[in-house]
Every structure is written in C-alpha cells, then in structure tokens.
Amino acid sequence: MNPPPHRKTLRVGLIGFGVVGSGTHAVLAGNRRTITARAGCAIELAMIATRTPGRAREIAGPGVEVMQDPMRLVAHPSIDVVVEAIGGTTAARDCVLGAIAHGKHVVTANKALLALHGDEIFAAARERGVSIGFEGAVAVSIPIVKALREGLAANEIEWLAGIVNGTSNFVLTRMRDRGDSYEDALREAQALGYAEADPALDVDGGDAAHKLSLLAAMAFGGGPRFHDVHVEGIRGLQPADFAHAARLGHTIKLLAVAQRGECGLQLRVHPALTPADGLLARVDGRMNGIVVKGDASGVTMYYGAGAGSRETASAVVADLVDLARAVRQESPVCVPHLGFHEEAPDALPMEAMESLRLPQYFRIPVADSRGEKQVTEVLGRHGIDVVRRADAPGEVAVLSAPAQESQAHAAVRALEASAAVRGKVTRLRAELAI
Amino acid sequence: MNPPPHRKTLRVGLIGFGVVGSGTHAVLAGNRRTITARAGCAIELAMIATRTPGRAREIAGPGVEVMQDPMRLVAHPSIDVVVEAIGGTTAARDCVLGAIAHGKHVVTANKALLALHGDEIFAAARERGVSIGFEGAVAVSIPIVKALREGLAANEIEWLAGIVNGTSNFVLTRMRDRGDSYEDALREAQALGYAEADPALDVDGGDAAHKLSLLAAMAFGGGPRFHDVHVEGIRGLQPADFAHAARLGHTIKLLAVAQRGECGLQLRVHPALTPADGLLARVDGRMNGIVVKGDASGVTMYYGAGAGSRETASAVVADLVDLARAVRQESPVCVPHLGFHEEAPDALPMEAMESLRLPQYFRIPVADSRGEKQVTEVLGRHGIDVVRRADAPGEVAVLSAPAQESQAHAAVRALEASAAVRGKVTRLRAELAI
Numbered sequence: 078m079n080p081p082p083h084r085k086t087l088r089v090g091l092i093g094f095g096v097v098g099s100g101t102h103a104v105l106a107g108n109r110r111t112i113t114a115r116a117g118c119a120i121e122l123a124m125i126a127t128r129t130p131g132r133a134r135e136i137a138g139p140g141v142e143v144m145q146d147p148m149r150l151v152a153h154p155s156i157d158v159v160v161e162a163i164g165g166t167t168a169a170r171d172c173v174l175g176a177i178a179h180g181k182h183v184v185t186a187n188k189a190l191l192a193l194h195g196d197e198i199f200a201a202a203r204e205r206g207v208s209i210g211f212e213g214a215v216a217v218s219i220p221i222v223k224a225l226r227e228g229l230a231a232n233e234i235e236w237l238a239g240i241v242n243g244t245s246n247f248v249l250t251r252m253r254d255r256g257d258s259y260e261d262a263l264r265e266a267q268a269l270g271y272a273e274a275d276p277a278l279d280v281d282g283g284d285a286a287h288k289l290s291l292l293a294a295m296a297f298g299g300g301p302r303f304h305d306v307h308v309e310g311i312r313g314l315q316p317a318d319f320a321h322a323a324r325l326g327h328t329i330k331l332l333a334v335a336q337r338g339e340c341g342l343q344l345r346v347h348p349a350l351t352p353a354d355g356l357l358a359r360v361d362g363r364m365n366g367i368v369v370k371g372d373a374s375g376v377t378m379y380y381g382a383g384a385g386s387r388e389t390a391s392a393v394v395a396d397l398v399d400l401a402r403a404v405r406q407e408s409p410v411c412v413p414h415l416g417f418h419e420e421a422p423d424a425l426p427m428e429a430m431e432s433l434r435l436p437q438y439f440r441i442p443v444a445d446s447r448g449e450k451q452v453t454e455v456l457g458r459h460g461i462d463v464v465r466r467a468d469a470p471g472e473v474a475v476l477s478a479p480a481q482e483s484q485a486h487a488a489v490r491a492l493e494a495s496a497a498v499r500g501k502v503t504r505l506r507a508e509l510a511i
Numbered sequence: 512m513n514p515p516p517h518r519k520t521l522r523v524g525l526i527g528f529g530v531v532g533s534g535t536h537a538v539l540a541g542n543r544r545t546i547t548a549r550a551g552c553a554i555e556l557a558m559i560a561t562r563t564p565g566r567a568r569e570i571a572g573p574g575v576e577v578m579q580d581p582m583r584l585v586a587h588p589s590i591d592v593v594v595e596a597i598g599g600t601t602a603a604r605d606c607v608l609g610a611i612a613h614g615k616h617v618v619t620a621n622k623a624l625l626a627l628h629g630d631e632i633f634a635a636a637r638e639r640g641v642s643i644g645f646e647g648a649v650a651v652s653i654p655i656v657k658a659l660r661e662g663l664a665a666n667e668i669e670w671l672a673g674i675v676n677g678t679s680n681f682v683l684t685r686m687r688d689r690g691d692s693y694e695d696a697l698r699e700a701q702a703l704g705y706a707e708a709d710p711a712l713d714v715d716g717g718d719a720a721h722k723l724s725l726l727a728a729m730a731f732g733g734g735p736r737f738h739d740v741h742v743e744g745i746r747g748l749q750p751a752d753f754a755h756a757a758r759l760g761h762t763i764k765l766l767a768v769a770q771r772g773e774c775g776l777q778l779r780v781h782p783a784l785t786p787a788d789g790l791l792a793r794v795d796g797r798m799n800g801i802v803v804k805g806d807a808s809g810v811t812m813y814y815g816a817g818a819g820s821r822e823t824a825s826a827v828v829a830d831l832v833d834l835a836r837a838v839r840q841e842s843p844v845c846v847p848h849l850g851f852h853e854e855a856p857d858a859l860p861m862e863a864m865e866s867l868r869l870p871q872y873f874r875i876p877v878a879d880s881r882g883e884k885q886v887t888e889v890l891g892r893h894g895i896d897v898v899r900r901a902d903a904p905g906e907v908a909v910l911s912a913p914a915q916e917s918q919a920h921a922a923v924r925a926l927e928a929s930a931a932v933r934g935k936v937t938r939l940r941a942e943l944a945i
Contacts, residue, residue: 108806224654232542372541377654380812381809388807391808411840
C-alpha cells in the first residue's frame with residue numbers, strides 16, 4: 078500500500094517578536110533539518126507581525142514577510158497556523174479568536190490568556206475544527222501537557238503538585254542557600270532579568286495559579302478554574318524560616334497543588350515545607366518540577382527549565398510539529414485540548430480550604446523559656462500536636478501533625494493574643510509526601 | 512460546523528494474561544469512565560488469548576472471549592488492536608507480525624522484541640498502514656516515548672542518560688543504604704519478586720541496553736542499534752565502592768547513556784559514579800529516571816516507576832487511548848514510530864568506546880602507606896590526575912580528572928602489576944553532569 082501524497086509545508090505566522098517569538102524563529106531556523114525529518118514536512122516561518130518590524134526583518138531575513146498589523150496576519154490566506162507570542166490577555170485574545178475565525182490553528186505559550194479565556198478559546202476552536210497548542214503555557218520546556226493529556230490518560234489522577242514559577246523559586250532558593258532577605262533576592266532576580274519591575278504576578282502566586290488551573294483541567298476535567306484557586310504568595314517569608322525548616326528536615330517551596338479530596342477538588346498555591354530529601358526539594362533556581370500521582374502509574378515526576386527564550390520555543394515548536402504531522406496527512410489533531418472529549422465527566426465540586434488537613438509549621442517569637450512552655454500549651458489547647466521542634470534564641474519553630482485549617486487559624490490567633498508571644502506568628506503548611 | 516459522526520468503540524485483543532496483561536485488564540475495567548471520556552470512544556477488551564484461560568475467564572468475566580490460540584485472535588475480524596503481553600522474542604514476534612499482516616494496530620511493552628526486531632516490525636507496520644504503540648517498553652509508567660518523539664521534537668538532542676532497570680537499581684540502592692553485599696541484595700530482590708531466578712538480563716545490563724537502543728533511536732534517528740551498545744553490568748561492585756563513592760561526594764548507578772560525541776554516537780550501559788546532589792542520585796529502589804539534554808529545552812528529567820503490573824498498564828492503555836482518539840476520527844496515528852519520518856537523517860556513525868573521556872574512579876588494594884604513595888605515582892605516569900581521594904585502611908580510592916579509556920585501562924594494568932598493589936583494581940567511570 079503506497080502512502081498517500083502528503084503536504085510538504087506548514088506555513089506559520091508569528092505574532093510578537095520578543096523573548097518567545099525570537100526564540101521560536103531561532104529554533105525553527107537552527108534545527109530546520111531535524112525538525113523537518115521529525116515532522117515529515119517543512120515548517121516554514123512565513124510571516125511575522127510585530128511592533129518592531131526592523132529588528133524582525135534583520136533577524137529573519139528576506140524570506141519572511143514582516144508587518145505591523147497582527148489582524149492582517151491572522152486573516153492571510155497563506156497561513157496555516159498562528160503563533161501568538163505577544164502575551165497579555167487583551168490583544169492576544171483578539172489575535173487568537175481572529176485566527177480561529179479565519180480557520181487557522183493556533184499555538185500559544187500564554188498561560189494567563191488560557192487560564193482566563195480558555196473556555197471561550199477552546200470552544201471557538203472546536204466549533205471551527207482547528208487546534209490550540211499550548212505546551213509552552215504550563216511548564217515551558219517540560220512536556221507536561223502531553224504527559225497529562227496522553228501519557229497518563231489511563232489514570233485517575235489523585236493529585237499533582239508542582240513548582241511552576243521560576244522567578245519565585247529563584248528567590249526562595251537564594252533565601253535558603255545564601256540567607257538573603259526576600260527583598261535582596263528579588264532585587265537580584267530583577268537585575269538578572271528573571272523578575273519584572275512589578276513582580277506581583279510571580280511572587281504573589283498568580284502566575285502559578287494560571288498554570289495550576291490548566292494542569293487541573295487536564296488532570297480532573299471541568300475546564301480552567303482560575304478563580305477557584307486559593308492563592309498565597311511568598312512575600313512574608315524570612316530567611317529564618319528556611320533555617321528552621323532545614324533543622325526540621327525540610328525546605329520551603331511555592332507549591333501549586335491540585336488534589337482530589339474527600340469532598341471535592343482542592344486547587345491551591347502557597348508556600349509549603351517539603352521534605353529535604355523529597356522530589357521537589359532539588360528543583361532549585363529557575364527550574365520547574367511537577368509531581369503527578371496517578372492510580373495506575375504511581376508517582377511520576379517531570380523536571381525542566383521554567384523560563385527562557387529557546388526553552389519556551391522548544392514547546393512552541395513541538396506544538397508546530399504535532400500540527401505538521403497531522404496536516405501532512407490531512408488529519409485533524411486527535412487529542413482534545415484539555416484531554417477530555419465533550420462527553421467528559423462533570424466538573425468536581427471545589428473543596429473548601431477549611432476542610433484541608435495538613436501538617437503545620439509555626440514560627441513563634443517568644444520572650445524567654447517560660448514563653449516557650451506557654452506556647453506549647455496554647456498549641457495543645459487548639460489540638461495542634463507538635464512532632465518536631467527547632468528552637469532558636471527568642472523563637473520557637475515547630476512542625477505539627479496534620480491539623481485542620483481552622484485549628485491552625487485559631488492557634489495563630491491565640492498565640493498572638495498570648496502575653497508569652499512577642500509579635501507576629503508565621504504559619505506555613507507542610508506537604509510530607511513529595 | 513458539526514463534527515462528523517465518530518466510531519464508538521475500539522476493540523482490543525489481549526495476548527498474554529500475566530503481569531502486564533492482567534494489569535491492562537484491571538486498568539481498563541477500573542478506570543473505564545475516565546478512559547472513555549478521555550478517548551472519546553469506548554475501549555473494549557473483547558478477547559484474550561492465554562495458556563491459562565480459566566484464570567482469564569474468571570477475572571475478565573463473561574463479556575470477554577477467551578481462547579488459547581493467539582493466532583486465532585490476531586486474525587479475528589472484530590479486533591482493531593492487539594496488545595502483545597507474552598514477552599520474549601519468538602512467539603511475540605510471530606504474534607505482532609501476524610497482527611500487522613491482518614491490518615491490526617499493535618501495542619506492546621516488550622523492549623527486547625523491539626530492540627531486536629524493531630526495524631522489521633516498524634517497516635511491516637508502515638507498509639500495512641498500522642501503528643505500533645510501545646510507551647511501556649522503555650520506562651514503564653514514565654511517558655518518555657511521548658516526550659522524545661513529540662515533546663522534545665524541536666530539539667537536537669545532545670545526550671540522554673537514564674536509570675532504566677529497576678531491578679539493578681534496587682540492588683544498588685540496598686548496597687548503598689544498608690551496606691549489603693551484591694549477593695544479599697540480589698537474593699532480597701528475588702525473594703520480593705523484583706528479580707528473576709536468572710537475573711542476568713537485569714544485572715548484566717542487557718535489559719537497559721534494549722531500552723537504550725529504543726531511546727537512542729528516538730533521540731538521534733537511525734533505528735534501534737542494540738548490538739552497538741557497549742554493556743557492562745553490576746556484578747563486580749562491592750559495598751566498599753558505595754562507601755568510597757559517598758566519601759567522594761557520589762553514588763553509583765547503572766546508567767544507560769546515549770550521547771552525540773565529537774566522532775559520532777556513544778551508546779553505553781555501565782555502572783558510574785554520579786554526584787550525590789545530582790538529579791539521578793535520588794532515583795532509588797525500583798524507580799526509573801531519565802535525563803534528556805536538548806539544545807533548546809536544556810536539561811529535562813522524567814521519573815517514575817520502572818516496573819509493576821498497573822504501572823506498565825498505565826502506558827499500554829495510554830497507547831490504546833492514542834489509537835482510540837485516532838480511530839474515532841478515522842485518522843491515522845500521525846507520529847512516526849521512532850519519531851522520524853522515512854526521510855530521516857542518516858544514522859550517526861558509532862563512536863568507539865576508546866575515544867570516551869570521562870573522570871575515573873579507582874579502588875586499589877594496597878599493603879601500606881608506601882603502597883599508597885606508589886599508587887599515586889603509577890596513576891600520574893599514565894596521565895591520570897587525581898582530584899579527590901577517599902582512602903580507607905588497606906585501600907586507596909580516587910576520583911580523577913577526565914581521562915581516556917585507554918589511559919584508564921593502561922593504569923589498571925600497571926597498578927595490578929605493581930608490587931604495591933595487592934589484588935584486583937576496581938575501575939568505574941564517573942558522570943559529573945547529571
């Protein structure tokens with residue numbers, strides 16, 4: 078049986094020529110031969126729309142048509158697929174919906190866009206029979222979208238937990254390894270170009286919540302539920318917390334957790350103690366790592382760069398290769414966007430944060446050894462069983478057995494009202510299984 | 512645009528009802544609802560061929576036709592896909608080629624079969640227009656096939672290194688953590704059912720070489736090249752080597768490495784020192800871990816179970832979901848078996864082991880402190896620069912700067928000929944980057 082003749086070229090229009098856009102050009106150009114061999118058809122960057130056309134023309138050369146108007150690009154009949162690389166959620170949404178309306182496939186690494194407008198975008202794409210690739214939107218070079226939608230498709234996912242924000246992980250790693258203050262570590266990240274001038278989206282957990290809402294949609298169905306994510310950032314952490322955590326056998330990471338609990342789905346982003354010899358404790362600096370527990374697979378883990386121009390392009394171009402392989406055979410892309418077909422199970426109800434039951438870490442400033450004793454009594458009265466202590470002069474640091482959120486809140490209030498405690502109590506949750 | 516009506520069922524015939532076969536049944540039955548939602552069509556285990564039909568009938572129930580003759584199953588017109596779960600390379604090859612000849616897709620977790628007969632099987636499948644799924648053949652529940660063929664498709668792969676044999680990793684972990692002898696650790700693995708009565712395929716590196724030949728084919732093209740893999744096993748290791756390695760800041764793992772060197776492709780399986788704080792040092796017990804370095808992605812890592820009934824079934828059923836998604840839309844599976852279309856780049860030449868240049872570990876039995884001095888002189892004469900020493904009574908243990916294989920061989924010969932050395936010298940390579 079002779080194979081049918083196949084399409085020879087996938088023609089790509091690129092919107093935006095910043096970090097992601099220029100990386101995509103560089104990888105497509107640099108690895109052209111291998112990419113063509115893998116895809117079975119050429120992937121040609123045919124058109125770029127950018128506000129700085131001069132730079133794009135200089136880098137991309139004369140074979141690529143450069144324009145300023147992205148809407149001209151998305152409407153252009155010779156383009157098969159649009160790569161959205163401008164970021165943000167306004168113009169990017171217009172470009173993506175415009176491309177879909179014109180029957181183009183789309184590839185994007187824009188997590189905010191899909192976390193906020195994924196339902197609308199995926200529905201429009203389904204309706205029009207085109208595909209949205211977003212491997213780069215979750216964990217950059219780590220093929221976690223493919224792992225969840227396809228590799229682990231046989232599993233009931235029990236939970237997943239990840240370090241998915243490279244900027245905050247860089248800051249936490251510096252605080253742990255050098256004893257830097259939060260402010261100093263953040264300044265260094267900004268100087269290195271790892272953090273924005275306004276770092277809120279990274280350090281307050283919003284970016285991790287965007288990614289978590291996509292991960293959870295693929296793991297559990299029900300679409301991206303960004304507004305259901307409980308989010309706490311890393312601004313309140315002190316170098317002392319890392320020193321105490323180390324004495325307690327742990328480190329501190331900003332975790333994004335999606336978990337099927339007894340009463341529904343937990344979606345939460347917060348700093349947490351994780352075991353120093355665990356899987357996530359070595360995900361340091363700007364790296365990302367995601368642990369997924371399936372009922373058949375057991376624990377699997379995925380690790381790689383959480384940021385970077387070529388790193389993101391690795392995922393963007395992988396999505397282009399998927400498309401090229403399908404288009405070459407005149408096939409649709411057969412994997413549904415979030416891993417479930419429309420006949421997917423209903424969305425799980427959300428579990429209230431109050432029903433969470435995790436070990437707790439408390440750092441409690443005390444005046445003297447009498448204060449230390451009183452602190453233990455207060456914790457005991459609130460049902461907090463201390464399992465490890467790592468005191469320092471003027472501070473009690475404890476790790477407890479699992480306790481309800483409400484118990485932990487009440488204990489903090491009682492501690493701060495106690496005469497034995499001098500100042501604010503720091504409370505963090507601990508995840509002992511990863 | 513209304514989607515076309517789609518196929519409602521993928522009908523599966525299962526050959527073999529041992530560890531992999533019964534796990535496949537259990538996962539398909541237990542997670543039916545989620546699997547159907549993900550696949551968009553039901554995956555029905557319709558037929559089982561096994562030498563123990565009674566047990567299969569009892570477990571699978573009356574809806575599944577059970578027979579003894581696998582050739583009747585592969586020829587049966589109602590079957591869409593055959594899962595080969597009998598193992599070995601003779602009857603399994605007949606079943607797989609028979610299924611292909613009858614126009615059935617095939618899913619298998621049989622690494623030996625594909626390492627030895629992959630070229631023949633993939634060519635037959637291409638010719639007949641059917642697909643061979645083998646996610647479970649490389650690292651069981653870790654979706655590394657998908658990562659290499661698709662997730663990292665944009666990259667020139669520079670190297671990959673993995674712990675891909677759970678049995679030998681269990682033995683090495685016991686030797687390290689408990690100081691057990693090789694023999695005791697192997698006996699425990701056998702008692703737990705982790706090792707065969709004849710453990711040769713696991714402990715001598717053959718199984719890892721099967722998997723490496725598939726990994727390398729997906730990373731570098733050129734098909735499975737099992738006979739080109741340089742293979743050394745773990746039988747010669749002593750508990751003392753782990754103690755020395757720890758003092759040198761390392762642990763010892765059986766690594767499978769594929770690397771694009773200056774003169775071609777290196778394919779090698781051997782025990783190696785890896786840094787105690789590196790990515791692979793925490794892949795312990797029966798777990799598997801694979802690190803892949805791409806030129807765009809940078810380093811990525813994949814970790815998960817290296818053995819087990821449900822763990823292997825997780826991968827087998829993932830392959831069935833891939834097929835179901837394609838069959839549902841009457842599409843072919845668009846990803847080529849080894850990640851490259853036929854127009855793939857030519858196979859890289861093999862690099863001779865002699866051109867390898869790695870840091871070396873030597874454990875050298877000596878009589879006295881005069882012997883220790885002489886040993887250092889002998890090493891220096893052979894161009895071996897010692898960078899760290901961890902001596903114990905009667906033994907010198909050193910870690911060197913990178914040295915040629917030929918230098919290392921010559922140094923071992925010279926040491927063993929020296930009057931200062933009492934007995935056999937142990938030499939291991941070290942990988943410092945993972």
